[in-house]
Amino acid sequence: MQHDTSSPTERNRGSDQSHDVKVDLIAVLVAVTDGEPCALTIDKAHALPSGPFELGHRSLQSGLRAWVERQTGHPLGYIEQLYTFADRDRAGDAQRVISISYLGLTREEGTEGSARRRWRSWYEYFPWEDHRGGVPAVLADILAPRLRAWAEQGGDAEMRHDRWQRAAIAFGFDERGWNEELTLQRYELLYEAGLVEEGTRGRETEENLPGRAMVADHRRILATGIARLRTKIKYRPVVFELMPPVFTLLQLQRAVEALAGRLVHKQNFRRLIEQQELVEETGETATDTGGRPAKLFRFRHAVLAERSMAGTKLPQSRP
Amino acid sequence: MQHDTSSPTERNRGSDQSHDVKVDLIAVLVAVTDGEPCALTIDKAHALPSGPFELGHRSLQSGLRAWVERQTGHPLGYIEQLYTFADRDRAGDAQRVISISYLGLTREEGTEGSARRRWRSWYEYFPWEDHRGGVPAVLADILAPRLRAWAEQGGDAEMRHDRWQRAAIAFGFDERGWNEELTLQRYELLYEAGLVEEGTRGRETEENLPGRAMVADHRRILATGIARLRTKIKYRPVVFELMPPVFTLLQLQRAVEALAGRLVHKQNFRRLIEQQELVEETGETATDTGGRPAKLFRFRHAVLAERSMAGTKLPQSRP
DNA sequence: TCAAAAGTGTTATCCTTACACCCATGT
DNA sequence: ACATGGGTGTAAGGATAACACTTTTGA
Numbered sequence: 137m138q139h140d141t142s143s144p145t146e147r148n149r150g151s152d153q154s155h156d157v158k159v160d161l162i163a164v165l166v167a168v169t170d171g172e173p174c175a176l177t178i179d180k181a182h183a184l185p186s187g188p189f190e191l192g193h194r195s196l197q198s199g200l201r202a203w204v205e206r207q208t209g210h211p212l213g214y215i216e217q218l219y220t221f222a223d224r225d226r227a228g229d230a231q232r233v234i235s236i237s238y239l240g241l242t243r244e245e246g247t248e249g250s251a252r253r254r255w256r257s258w259y260e261y262f263p264w265e266d267h268r269g270g271v272p273a274v275l276a277d278i279l280a281p282r283l284r285a286w287a288e289q290g291g292d293a294e295m296r297h298d299r300w301q302r303a304a305i306a307f308g309f310d311e312r313g314w315n316e317e318l319t320l321q322r323y324e325l326l327y328e329a330g331l332v333e334e335g336t337r338g339r340e341t342e343e344n345l346p347g348r349a350m351v352a353d354h355r356r357i358l359a360t361g362i363a364r365l366r367t368k369i370k371y372r373p374v375v376f377e378l379m380p381p382v383f384t385l386l387q388l389q390r391a392v393e394a395l396a397g398r399l400v401h402k403q404n405f406r407r408l409i410e411q412q413e414l415v416e417e418t419g420e421t422a423t424d425t426g427g428r429p430a431k432l433f434r435f436r437h438a439v440l441a442e443r444s445m446a447g448t449k450l451p452q453s454r455p
Numbered sequence: 456m457q458h459d460t461s462s463p464t465e466r467n468r469g470s471d472q473s474h475d476v477k478v479d480l481i482a483v484l485v486a487v488t489d490g491e492p493c494a495l496t497i498d499k500a501h502a503l504p505s506g507p508f509e510l511g512h513r514s515l516q517s518g519l520r521a522w523v524e525r526q527t528g529h530p531l532g533y534i535e536q537l538y539t540f541a542d543r544d545r546a547g548d549a550q551r552v553i554s555i556s557y558l559g560l561t562r563e564e565g566t567e568g569s570a571r572r573r574w575r576s577w578y579e580y581f582p583w584e585d586h587r588g589g590v591p592a593v594l595a596d597i598l599a600p601r602l603r604a605w606a607e608q609g610g611d612a613e614m615r616h617d618r619w620q621r622a623a624i625a626f627g628f629d630e631r632g633w634n635e636e637l638t639l640q641r642y643e644l645l646y647e648a649g650l651v652e653e654g655t656r657g658r659e660t661e662e663n664l665p666g667r668a669m670v671a672d673h674r675r676i677l678a679t680g681i682a683r684l685r686t687k688i689k690y691r692p693v694v695f696e697l698m699p700p701v702f703t704l705l706q707l708q709r710a711v712e713a714l715a716g717r718l719v720h721k722q723n724f725r726r727l728i729e730q731q732e733l734v735e736e737t738g739e740t741a742t743d744t745g746g747r748p749a750k751l752f753r754f755r756h757a758v759l760a761e762r763s764m765a766g767t768k769l770p771q772s773r774p
Numbered sequence: 775t776c777a778a779a780a781g782t783g784t785t786a787t788c789c790t791t792a793c794a795c796c797c798a799t800g801t
Numbered sequence: 802a803c804a805t806g807g808g809t810g811t812a813a814g815g816a817t818a819a820c821a822c823t824t825t826t827g828a
Contacts, residue, residue, distance in 0.1 A: 157508065159476055159553060189476065189553075195542040220539040220555050223514040234478060234508075234553075236539050301760055386779075404818065406781080427779025428825035441620055705806070723791070725808080746806030747798035 157222075159189035161200055162237045162354070164218065164361030165208070166395075167244030167255060168378045173394040174244065174255035175358055176208070182261075183351040184358065185253070189236070200238050207253070213377035214241040216368075218360050221353065239361045241377040258362060259397075261355055263347045264307075264322070265362070267314055267398045274346050279326075280309055282345070286329040303329075316397050317366050323359040366396055373414055376435040382418050384430035385409065414439055476541075478508035480519055481556045481673070483537065483680030484527070485714075486563030486574060487697045492713040493563065493574035494677055495527070501580075502670040503677065504572070508555070519557050526572070532696035533560040535687075537679050540672065558680045560696035577681060578716075580674055582665045583626075583641070584681070586633055586717045593665050598645075599628055601664070605648040622648075635716050636685050642678040685715055692733055695754040701737050703749035704728065733758055 163185050165176040178185050187203055197215055204212050218237040244255055259266040264275055287299035306322045308314040326345065327335040333349035334356070349355060369375050375392055389405050409415060415433040423429040482504050484495040497504055506522055516534055523531050537556040563574055578585040583593055606618035625641045627633040645664070646654040652668035653675070668674060688694050694711055708724050728734060734752040742748045 157476070157478055159478070189541075196539070217538060219536060220515070222508075222555070234555075236541070236553075298760065305760070384780090401818070402779095403781085403783095403820095408817095423826075426827075427777080428781080428827095430780060441617065441624070703807090720791075721806095722793095722808080722810095727790095742799080745800080746804080747800095747808085749807060 158233045160186055160233065160235055161189055161196075161203070162186040162235050162357055163200065163204055163240055164237065164358055165204065165212075165240045165242060166258075166361065166365065166378065167242050168391045168394050169244050169255060171390045171394050172257040173259070173362075175258050175361070177254055177256050177350075179252050181351055182256075182348060182354070184354045186235070196236065200240075204240055204242075208242060210242070212240045212242050214374055215239070216364070218357070218364060221357070235357075237357050237360065239364055241365075241374060243378065243380065258358060261348050261350060261358060262319065262323070262362070265316070265319055265397050267316070268393055271314065275307060278345060279307060279331075282331055283307070283325075283329060286331070314398070317363060319363040319366065320356075320359045321363075323356060327356070369395055373435070373439065376414075379435070382420070382432045382434050384422050384432060385415075386430060388415075388433070412439075477552045479505055479552060479554055480508055480515075480522070481505040481554050481676055482519065482523055482559055483556065483677055484523065484531075484559045484561060485577075485680065485684065485697065486561050487710045487713050488563050488574060490709045490713050491576040492578070492681075494577045494680070496573055496575050496669075498571050500670055501575075501667060501673070503673045505554070515555065519559075523559055527561060529561070531559045531561050533693055534558070535683070537676070537683060540676070554676075556676050556679065558683055560684075560693060562697065562699065577677060580667050580669060580677060581638065581642070581681070584635070584638055584716050586635070587712055590633065594626060597664060598626060598650075601650055602626070602628075602644070602648060605650070618648075633717070636682060638682040638685065639675075639678045640682075642675060646675070688714055692754070692758065695733075698754070701739070701751045701753050703741050703751060704734075705749060707734075707752070731758075 163176075165185065167174050167176075176185055177183065185204075185207060190199055196217070201212055201215055216239045218239050220234060220236045222232075222234045264272055264279055266272060283303040284300065287296050287303060290296035290299050303325060304310045304312055306318050306325050323332070326332045329335075331345050332347070332355070333344055334353065350358065365374070369392060375388065375395070378391055378395075379388060385406050386402075388409065389400060389402065392405070393399050414436060416436050418432045418434050420432045421429040422432055482495075484504065486493050486495075495504055496502065504523075504526060509518055515536070520531055520534055523534075535558045537558050539553060539555045541551075541553045583591055583598055585591060602622040603619065606615050606622060609615035609618050622644060623629045623631055625637050625644050642651070645651045648654075650664050651666070651674070652663055653672065669677065684693070688711060694707065694714070697710055697714075698707060704725050705721075707728065708719060708721065711724070712718050733755060735755050737751045737753050739751045740748040741751055
C-alpha cells in the first residue's frame with residue numbers, strides 16, 4: 137500500500153508487491169443453554185477457538201464450517217463472516233497476523249467432551265451488558281464514575297464534553313436509555329479509556345473493572361460477535377438456529393432475551409412471532425414447565441426461502 | 456484448518472501451522488455526480504482499485520485511507536470494511552490470494568487527473584438495479600425468461616421450484632415487488648445460473664446479459680458494496696459524505712434515489728430529514744434550480760455524535 | 775389454595791403513507 | 802400563462818406498546 141502511489145495494479149495476483157503474512161481464523165461460536173448466551177472458549181486462559189488458515193478448502197466458509205464441526209462434534213447451523221483484524225500489535229507480538237473472524241450459531245449438544253473447551257456465558261466477560269434483571273449496579277457504581285473521571289482528564293473543554301457525551305450515549309447515562317446493540321462501541325470506549333486490562337498493557341494498572349479479560353484482542357472480537365447477533369435477530373430469523381427442534385414460546389423468548397440482554401414484552405413477543413408465521417404447532421405440549429402446559433412449536437423452514445429478509449423483531453422492553 | 460482437529464491453539468501467532476498467503480486490499484469507492492451513483496474504476500478493463508497489503512500502517516483502516524487519499528487526491532469521508540474474499544479460483548489463478556474489501560465514500564472532486572482512473576455509473580455493471588425510471592425493461596424481457604429457463608433445467612420438481620422461487624424473491628417477479636437491498640443476492644443468482652460472463656468461464660457462452668463484466672470477481676465485490684450502502688443509508692446518516700458542503704433538499708433526495716435505485720416520496724422524504732434534525736438551513740438559497748429558489752442546507756455534524764445510531768430512513772417508493 | 779406460566783382480548787399512541795393544495799421563480 | 806420545483810397541512814391505516822384478564826397445571 138505504502139509505495140504504490142501512482143499505479144494501482146488492475147491485476148496484481150502474485151505480484152511482487154504483495155507481502156506474505158500469516159492468516160488465521162477465529163470463531164465466535166454461540167449457543168444458548170438454560171437461558172444463558174454462551175460462547176465456546178478454550179482453556180482457562182479464555183481464548184476463542186482459532187486455527188491457521190488452510191488452503192485446501194474451496195471457500196473460507198466451508199473450511200471454517202468443517203473445522204468447527206470437527207471441533208464441536210455436531211453441525212453448525214449458521215455462519216457469517218464478522219470482521220478481518222489486521223492492526224499492528226494486536227497480540228503484542230512482532231509478527232503480523234491477519235485474523236478473519238466468524239460468527240457461528242449452534243446448539244451445544246454433546247460438546248462436553250474436552251475439558252479444554254468450555255461454553256461460558258458471555259456476560260462473564262461483559263457483565264454490564266446484561267440488563268435482564270434491570271440496569272446492572274456496576275453501571276452506575278463503577279463504570280459511570282470511572283468514565284466521568286476519564287472524560288474530565290481530557291485536554292480542553294471540547295474534548296472533555298465529547299468524551300462524556302460518547303460515554304453517555306454508549307452506556308445510556310443522563311436519561312438516554314440503554315441500547316443493547318452498542319456492545320462493541322462500549323467495549324472500545326472502555327478500551328480507549330484504559331479501563332479494561334487489554335487497554336492498559338504496560339501502563340499503570342488501576343484496579344480492574346468487573347468482567348474477565350481474554351487473550352489478545354479476543355474480547356473485542358467477542359464483542360463484535362455479540363453486537364452483530366443483537367442487531368441480526370431483529371430482522372432475520374436466526375434465533376431458531378440456537379433452539380432445539382421443538383420448543384415453547386417462552387423458551388424462544390428466553391433465548392431472545394438472553395442474546396439481547398434485556399427482557400421483552402411477553403404478549404407482544406408472541407404476537408409478533410405468530411403473526412409472522414415463523415413457527416407452527418407440533419400438536420404436542422410440554423408439561424414440565426412449572427405451570428400450565430405449553431404448546432410446542434417448531435420453526436417453519438419454509439419461511440427461510442420465502443422471507444430471507446423477514447425477521448424476528450423485538451418489541452419494546454418491559455420493566 | 457485441515458489437520459488441526461484435536462487442539463485449536465489458544466495462541467498460534469507465528470505458529471508453524473499458519474500458511475503464508477498473499478493479501479491485498481480492494482476498494483469500492485463511491486461518489487454521486489449529477490444524480491448518478493459512481494464507482495471509481497481502473498483502466499478500460501473495468502477493475503476496482505486495489506493494492507498490496509502493506510505492513511507499515513498501524514491499522515488496516517488507516518492504511519487504506521492513506522492510500523486512497525493519495526490515489527484520489529482528496530480526503531475520504533467514510534470507510535467501512537466490506538468482506539474478506541478468499542475462495543479458491545477467485546481470479547482463475549493458481550495463486551491463493553486473500554482480498555480485504557472496503558467501502559469508501561467521497562465527493563469526486565479534482566479526480567479527473569489520470570485517464571486510467573474513471574468514475575463510472577454502477578448501473579453500467581448492473582442495469583437491472585436502476586428502478587428510478589420504473590421497472591427496467593430488461594427485467595421482464597431478458598432476465599425473467601432466462602431465469603425461468605434455468606429454473607426449468609433443475610433436476611427434480613423441488614429443485615425447479617426452489618430455483619424459481621429464489622429468482623422470484625430476488626428480482627420481485629410474480630407480484631412480489633422489488634427490494635433494492637438484494638443486489639448481492641441477485642448477482643450471485645445470475646452467477647449461479649451461468650448468466651453473467653464471470654460465471655461461464657470455459658462453458659458455452661450464451662449471448663450475454665446487458666451489464667458490463669469486470670475483472671476477476673470485482674463485480675461481485677461492487678455488488679457487495681452497493682448492497683451494503685443501500686441498507687446503510689436507511690439507518691445511518693452516511694449520504695452526507697457524498698454531498699457537497701451545502702445542498703438543497705432535492706439534491707439530497709436525488710443522491711439517495713441514485714444509491715437506492717428507486718424514487719422516494721418527496722414530501723415524506725423532506726419531513727423525515729427535517730424532523731430528524733439532520734440538516735440546518737444556511738440562510739442562502741439556490742436560484743439555479745429551474746423553479747422556485749431552494750433553501751440551502753448543510754449537514755448538522757452535531758448529530759454524528761448524538762445520533763451515531765440514527766439514520767436516514769427511506770419512505771416508500773413513489774410511482 | 776396458591777404460585778407459575780400459558781393464553782386471549784382490547785385500547786391508546788405513534789409512525790408511515792398518501793393525497794391535496796399553495797408558493798415562488800424563469801421562460 | 803405555464804412549467805418546474807419548493808414547501809405546508811392533514812387525514813387514513815397499520816404497527817407497536819401497554820394493560821387487564823382468564824385458563825391450566827403442579828405443589
